[in-house]
Amino acid sequence: MSAVIRTVNLVKIYQSGGVPVTAVDGVDLHVGAGEFVAVMGPSGSGKSTLVHMLGGLDARTSGEIWLDGKRVDTLSESAWALLRRDKVGFVFQFFNLVANMTVADNVELPALLSGATPKQARERREYLLDALGLTERAEAPPAQLAGGEQQRVALARALANEPSLLLADEPTGNLDSRNTRDVLRLLGEVHKKGQTIIMVTHDARVASLADRVVSLLDGQIVDDGVIPVTRRRPKAGAGDVVELRS
Amino acid sequence: MSALRASGRWIRADLRARRGQALLTVLAVAGIVTALITSATLLEDNTNPWRGLFTQTDGAHVWISAQGPLDPAPLAALSGVTGVAGPYRSAPVTLTENGRRTPVALRGLPAAPPEVAHPVVLEGRWLDLADLDGVVVERSFAQAAGLRLGSPFQVTALNGTRHMLAVAGIAETAEQGFYPEWTPGLAWVLPETLDRIEPAIGRSQSVIGLRLADAEATRLVVQGAVTLLDERIQRIYTWREVRASMELDNRLLGLLLALFGAVGLAAAALAIVNAVGARVLTQSRDFATLKSLGLTRRQITGMLLVEHGSLGLLGVAAGLLCGQLVTGLALNGGAGPPLSFVPAAAITTGTALVVLVAVWLPAWRGGRTPPIPATPAAPPRGHLSRLARLAFVVRLPPALVLGARDAFTRRVPAMLTTFGVAIPMMMITIGLGCWATLDNFLAHPEQVGQAAALQVGPGRLPSSEAERLINADPDVAAVYPGTEVDALEPEQTRTVLARAVGTSARPYPFVVVEGRPYADRGEAVAGQGLLDLLDLKIGDRVRVTVGGTPLILRIVGRVVEPDQDGEVISFGLDSLAAKDAMPPEFYSLVLRPGVDPEAARARLLAASNQDLEVRRVVNPAERLAVIRVVIVALSVVLALIGLANLLTASAVGLRDHALDLAVLKAMGLTPRQVTATLVTGTGVLVVIGVVAGTLAGASMAGGLIDLQGYTSGVGAGIGRTPSALTLAVVMLLAVGAALLVALIPARRAARARVPVTAR
Ligand SMILES: Nc1ncnc2c1ncn2[C@@H]1O[C@H](COP(=O)(O)OP(=O)(O)O)[C@@H](O)[C@H]1O
Numbered sequence A: 001m002s003a004v005i006r007t008v009n010l011v012k013i014y015q016s017g018g019v020p021v022t023a024v025d026g027v028d029l030h031v032g033a034g035e036f037v038a039v040m041g042p043s044g045s046g047k048s049t050l051v052h053m054l055g056g057l058d059a060r061t062s063g064e065i066w067l068d069g070k071r072v073d074t075l076s077e078s079a080w081a082l083l084r085r086d087k088v089g090f091v092f093q094f095f096n097l098v099a100n101m102t103v104a105d106n107v108e109l110p111a112l113l114s115g116a117t118p119k120q121a122r123e124r125r126e127y128l129l130d131a132l133g134l135t136e137r138a139e140a141p142p143a144q145l146a147g148g149e150q151q152r153v154a155l156a157r158a159l160a161n162e163p164s165l166l167l168a169d170e171p172t173g174n175l176d177s178r179n180t181r182d183v184l185r186l187l188g189e190v191h192k193k194g195q196t197i198i199m200v201t202h203d204a205r206v207a208s209l210a211d212r213v214v215s216l217l218d219g220q221i222v223d224d225g226v227i228p229v230t231r232r233r234p235k236a237g238a239g240d241v242v243e244l245r246s
Numbered sequence B: 001m002s003a004l005r006a007s008g009r010w011i012r013a014d015l016r017a018r019r020g021q022a023l024l025t026v027l028a029v030a031g032i033v034t035a036l037i038t039s040a041t042l043l044e045d046n047t048n049p050w051r052g053l054f055t056q057t058d059g060a061h062v063w064i065s066a067q068g069p070l071d072p073a074p075l076a077a078l079s080g081v082t083g084v085a086g087p088y089r090s091a092p093v094t095l096t097e098n099g100r101r102t103p104v105a106l107r108g109l110p111a112a113p114p115e116v117a118h119p120v121v122l123e124g125r126w127l128d129l130a131d132l133d134g135v136v137v138e139r140s141f142a143q144a145a146g147l148r149l150g151s152p153f154q155v156t157a158l159n160g161t162r163h164m165l166a167v168a169g170i171a172e173t174a175e176q177g178f179y180p181e182w183t184p185g186l187a188w189v190l191p192e193t194l195d196r197i198e199p200a201i202g203r204s205q206s207v208i209g210l211r212l213a214d215a216e217a218t219r220l221v222v223q224g225a226v227t228l229l230d231e232r233i234q235r236i237y238t239w240r241e242v243r244a245s246m247e248l249d250n251r252l253l254g255l256l257l258a259l260f261g262a263v264g265l266a267a268a269a270l271a272i273v274n275a276v277g278a279r280v281l282t283q284s285r286d287f288a289t290l291k292s293l294g295l296t297r298r299q300i301t302g303m304l305l306v307e308h309g310s311l312g313l314l315g316v317a318a319g320l321l322c323g324q325l326v327t328g329l330a331l332n333g334g335a336g337p338p339l340s341f342v343p344a345a346a347i348t349t350g351t352a353l354v355v356l357v358a359v360w361l362p363a364w365r366g367g368r369t370p371p372i373p374a375t376p377a378a379p380p381r382g383h384l385s386r387l388a389r390l391a392f393v394v395r396l397p398p399a400l401v402l403g404a405r406d407a408f409t410r411r412v413p414a415m416l417t418t419f420g421v422a423i424p425m426m427m428i429t430i431g432l433g434c435w436a437t438l439d440n441f442l443a444h445p446e447q448v449g450q451a452a453a454l455q456v457g458p459g460r461l462p463s464s465e466a467e468r469l470i471n472a473d474p475d476v477a478a479v480y481p482g483t484e485v486d487a488l489e490p491e492q493t494r495t496v497l498a499r500a501v502g503t504s505a506r507p508y509p510f511v512v513v514e515g516r517p518y519a520d521r522g523e524a525v526a527g528q529g530l531l532d533l534l535d536l537k538i539g540d541r542v543r544v545t546v547g548g549t550p551l552i553l554r555i556v557g558r559v560v561e562p563d564q565d566g567e568v569i570s571f572g573l574d575s576l577a578a579k580d581a582m583p584p585e586f587y588s589l590v591l592r593p594g595v596d597p598e599a600a601r602a603r604l605l606a607a608s609n610q611d612l613e614v615r616r617v618v619n620p621a622e623r624l625a626v627i628r629v630v631i632v633a634l635s636v637v638l639a640l641i642g643l644a645n646l647l648t649a650s651a652v653g654l655r656d657h658a659l660d661l662a663v664l665k666a667m668g669l670t671p672r673q674v675t676a677t678l679v680t681g682t683g684v685l686v687v688i689g690v691v692a693g694t695l696a697g698a699s700m701a702g703g704l705i706d707l708q709g710y711t712s713g714v715g716a717g718i719g720r721t722p723s724a725l726t727l728a729v730v731m732l733l734a735v736g737a738a739l740l741v742a743l744i745p746a747r748r749a750a751r752a753r754v755p756v757t758a759r
């Protein structure tokens, strides 16, 4: 299995008021194409820091990051930005959408950024919003959407350019159970189509959707394993999955 | 290219979300650029019509009036003289028109226009032998006297005979300044006509103009002419005085506009830094999102630069247009071309640069927003200060305490806001100071050296009869006989106005700012302009020549002198030789307080059966009335700038507190208290800014106006600070308007459902 992302002894030390805080402490991670990895751990264990470094939002202190077989930890901030347009999609817990722009514009942005014509971007947006059942909200500002809707739009936007890697930092952390289910359904669906996903969560039930769970503690990987066969997932399985294109 | 499209979407969306603020930016910048363009146009030399007129008319550099006939040959032979205009005979006559009597210099010119200093006909035609009753009138005088083509032109010669002429043409010339700055008014007739109107050579003058090879060489030529003509010289002046008289008002306005424009530009730059900075702060989360999508640092900076910069540039362009329009409207009185290319380009690029730098600073900061959306720029946290704790203990309203504390949590924006309000306020106060000074001119003309409201010439009456009529009028409080003569200054290169009025025993009530009034024969007071011109101090002696008689005067005081750029020397009639002093040329009448000068004038005219010449003294404030328009316009622009700063401040305040609102409400603050907290946050800064700005403006206004008075020759001592009441009202208005502006968004925020989200 070829690695989409690979880290070697990855370390992040924050200088917080002169005191060094080691947020990520020598992480070796290897995620293959099409894998769905859940990252778990208590609050402050370095999950967000790790994911931010994988997407180039934060610079590593030492170690290596390889994305699609290319070393990327040495890239500059703007080179990272260019790389993200095509290869990395992000979904965060909050603030995923540009507040001033309509839902439609928000979803069209990545396509425009990667060089699509306005027409192509519009077609892609129409397809994605249709799949999410949000066509009617296309012209609304994000603030008028419910939390679950916002996260689904964010997900649509993150997937708009079919990135090699989808990074999600507690995408359901702010949602009630119904909305959580909607978002997870969508994630499961894209995973089935071969999308590589790394998702941070502290919710065991959410993590159970993944193929593999990585546990962090104080910035170190303390456990890395495939979900046991005795997971609760099968029961939820097939019925949960909704066709993207309904 | 791809990033351009994405940025374009974002810019469009953002502009749509804040139309009002965008418009405000455009308007503020446009206002400032308009002021700068207008001021540069007014200050620029070529708006002074003199240059154009001089070239068009092939003007003469030096003009000399002398008693009796004049032989031009020796003057033409002076070295440096390349051409001669005249000599022309010129007779003093009085134009009677609708009961008004105006002194006019009637000048005899040939039907064939001369080579040097030929007037340029604007309307009608030049003098023609076929129409001996035709007269060509100088444009500014025709305008002031309401004369048009074909208007009757009834003149009365010194011997009392009346002649009916008609206006055949209106022409411009560079041989003297514009009426009424330059008196008497000028009209041309054929020599034949002049002989008929004023046959007596002795009652007329000869006027000759000398054109020089080198405009700077006037001094030597003038000295040569003085040596040749000596006692016969009555008046002598060069192109410099003509030019200066044409530019007087423009310069004053131009300086005022330049001052306001420059300070306004600084204020506008501050407002832009402030507004863009706040906008960037509010949007840091969006920038983070955009970055996580793949926009680079430079692209975000560029996007902000394009968005806010284009607003500024739009303002510059609009201001450029407005400036052209305004100057076009203001200078339609035949004044030269609009602003030439170089200063226009300098102003455009200068303001554009200032705007771009002002935008670039916060845009650069915006580009450096970390790309992690989960970490919004939180306001710096601080402890409640000891002062605040104390305030709670003494039970000050909590909203006040919390708001006041909030005002200073962001130090730099707080300072920017305070300055952003203080600078416009300061300029508005200075503007009010100008206004108050003008009001004071009008309300107390005696404080600007115009104690006398009327000037009466005896006209055809003997002076004893004139005096009897004046003294019989019940409204006249005091009468000062006087004579104005041209005095050759010591180096004899030009004449200055010498005003003999009152007597040493009973001096005219000048406003003496330094020194004392004249109290003895040979003592004189002078305006700042004269002191500067002759490089004199109080206590110095100066030798002038009046009608050929040397006169040694000791300057004992400086007076506020609104006439002739302050280049006037005044003394008692008794200091003048008897032949020059008697009979007095005019009587300056000080009226009883509260008497309408127009009514007094009408009564005097009636009493004398229209034989007296009664003239109202023109208050300098009447000439400067346009300044009031300028002050109002600039105040509006400045208020806009202040408003922009205010909106910014309240936006930042709201943003900082959006998430606190839930907490505040949970703590038990009512929506009204929450509103009050938010309003206090900006209100405290506004109050500080307004008070500081007003105080600074008030303390500077008097000095600045005096400085202006000093440079314009009137002299220091005219500046007035707006009254305490005016200042208080303006401060209250400013603070009230500011609070109102802050109140609307604050109320909305306080009422809004608060999203409960983590930071
Ligand atoms: N910008 C920062 N500056 C200093 N310390 C930070 C910063 N971001 C995170 N940390 C610290 O790094 C550690 C890991 O944080 P984070 O990755 O956010 O944990 P998690 O997402 O697992 O809750 C924590 O101790 C946190 O306090």
Ligand SMILES: [Mg+2]
Binding pocket: A047, A048, A049
């Ligand atoms: Mg986290």
